[in-house]
Amino acid sequence: MEFPPLASSFEIALPDWIADELAEVPDVLPDRQDRVALVNRLAARNWREGNGGPFAAVVAEADTGRIVSVGVNVVLSSGVTSAHAEVTALGLAQARLGKWNLGGERLPAHELVVNWRPCVQCYGAAMWSGITTLALAGSGPEVEELTTFDEGPMIDNWAEEFERRGIRVLDGLAREDALAVFREYREALDAGEITVYNAR
Amino acid sequence: MEFPPLASSFEIALPDWIADELAEVPDVLPDRQDRVALVNRLAARNWREGNGGPFAAVVAEADTGRIVSVGVNVVLSSGVTSAHAEVTALGLAQARLGKWNLGGERLPAHELVVNWRPCVQCYGAAMWSGITTLALAGSGPEVEELTTFDEGPMIDNWAEEFERRGIRVLDGLAREDALAVFREYREALDAGEITVYNAR
Numbered sequence: 001m002e003f004p005p006l007a008s009s010f011e012i013a014l015p016d017w018i019a020d021e022l023a024e025v026p027d028v029l030p031d032r033q034d035r036v037a038l039v040n041r042l043a044a045r046n047w048r049e050g051n052g053g054p055f056a057a058v059v060a061e062a063d064t065g066r067i068v069s070v071g072v073n074v075v076l077s078s079g080v081t082s083a084h085a086e087v088t089a090l091g092l093a094q095a096r097l098g099k100w101n102l103g104g105e106r107l108p109a110h111e112l113v114v115n116w117r118p119c120v121q122c123y124g125a126a127m128w129s130g131i132t133t134l135a136l137a138g139s140g141p142e143v144e145e146l147t148t149f150d151e152g153p154m155i156d157n158w159a160e161e162f163e164r165r166g167i168r169v170l171d172g173l174a175r176e177d178a179l180a181v182f183r184e185y186r187e188a189l190d191a192g193e194i195t196v197y198n199a200r
Numbered sequence: 201m202e203f204p205p206l207a208s209s210f211e212i213a214l215p216d217w218i219a220d221e222l223a224e225v226p227d228v229l230p231d232r233q234d235r236v237a238l239v240n241r242l243a244a245r246n247w248r249e250g251n252g253g254p255f256a257a258v259v260a261e262a263d264t265g266r267i268v269s270v271g272v273n274v275v276l277s278s279g280v281t282s283a284h285a286e287v288t289a290l291g292l293a294q295a296r297l298g299k300w301n302l303g304g305e306r307l308p309a310h311e312l313v314v315n316w317r318p319c320v321q322c323y324g325a326a327m328w329s330g331i332t333t334l335a336l337a338g339s340g341p342e343v344e345e346l347t348t349f350d351e352g353p354m355i356d357n358w359a360e361e362f363e364r365r366g367i368r369v370l371d372g373l374a375r376e377d378a379l380a381v382f383r384e385y386r387e388a389l390d391a392g393e394i395t396v397y398n399a400r
Binding site: 002003005006007008010011012014018025070075076078079087090091099100101119121130150152153157158161 | 203205206207208209210212214222223227267268269270276278279280281282292293295296300301319322323324325328329330352354355357358365
């Protein structure tokens with residue numbers, strides 16, 4: 001078997017519009033609410049640009065608020081189904097720092113900020129990334145009801161299992177703003193303007 | 201905020217030794233047991249080469265056995281914690297085919313072959329990749345007991361939830377061979393020769 005033609009690498013890349021979106025954003029967002037507002041804004045633009053679902057994530061230094069990476073769901077633009085916002089933001093943060101463990105020695109504590117509770121894939125991705133805080137705009141069944149995305153079978157005590165591993169969960173930081181993004185997505189979906197890409 | 205210096209992409213790449221390992225492997229493995237034997241062999245070499253844990257995966261055309269991609273756990277060599285064997289193999293298959301949905305129209309049915317039941321992250325990654333069969337050397341608590349890796353909180357009826365989404369689960373295809381790989385890994389771990397990279 002030849003290797004290639006078997007692919008030997010793949011890339012997850014952010015769209016160009018992210019640069020415009022970040023141009024006026026400071027390097028440091030000391031107020032966590034500003035970090036959550038940023039992910040809601042990126043999520044709202046992401047699906048309109050055709051990159052993937054209405055999801056965004058940011059990795060920040062938990063104490064200072066220095067932004068380490070931003071991610072959006074790029075399943076459609078990258079052609080890779082694991083390229084959810086969390087996987088993208090965490091991979092970009094690890095690539096930037098050159099460390100697989102964002103909680104490693106001599107590193108500041110890192111947090112992942114997301115516009116809704118992670119799906120089952122990103123639940124695991126967050127768990128082993130080294131983050132010490134998960135900051136969520138919201139959680140609950142509304143994401144599946146509104147967007148129609150399958151979030152996968154999750155255990156009930158998902159937040160406890162994060163806490164047990166030393167990852168603090170802050171939930172409900174901007175719930176209504178997050179839901180507004182999903183409602184707009186749903187309107188476009190009902191109007192037949194977009195594709196939901198869950199393969200199964 | 202400038203973008204870069206924020207990273208705008210990251211890459212998941214296979215190690216060079218994969219080419220040697222595949223040189224004598226036919227393009228097509230009609231017998232599923234040969235596909236499972238391949239993932240066990242790749243898993244056994246992967247941790248010795250220092251790329252990551254003792255885990256490998258293959259995407260194949262389910263009926264013919266044509267190999268579409270191979271993946272190994274490259275968390276340590278890629279520096280990205282989501283780069284488990286399944287995420288790597290699925291991403292490489294999607295990159296090769298230029299399709300995010302391996303179960304899309306005008307494509308043959310695809311299967312993911314793994315040397316043990318996926319962790320919670322790869323549970324979701326497999327679920328939305330478009331595969332129609334998940335073929336496992338084995339499943340059960342032994343992987344955590346032997347390797348000490350955290351596989352994450354999984355629901356009890358994980359296989360049913362795959363089946364409910366049209367993904368057939370074939371389990372126990374080469375259980376003893378898979379366990380032999382984990383036992384060798386454990387011996388090296390107990391001898392202080394390797395790092396388990398679960399951040400939490």
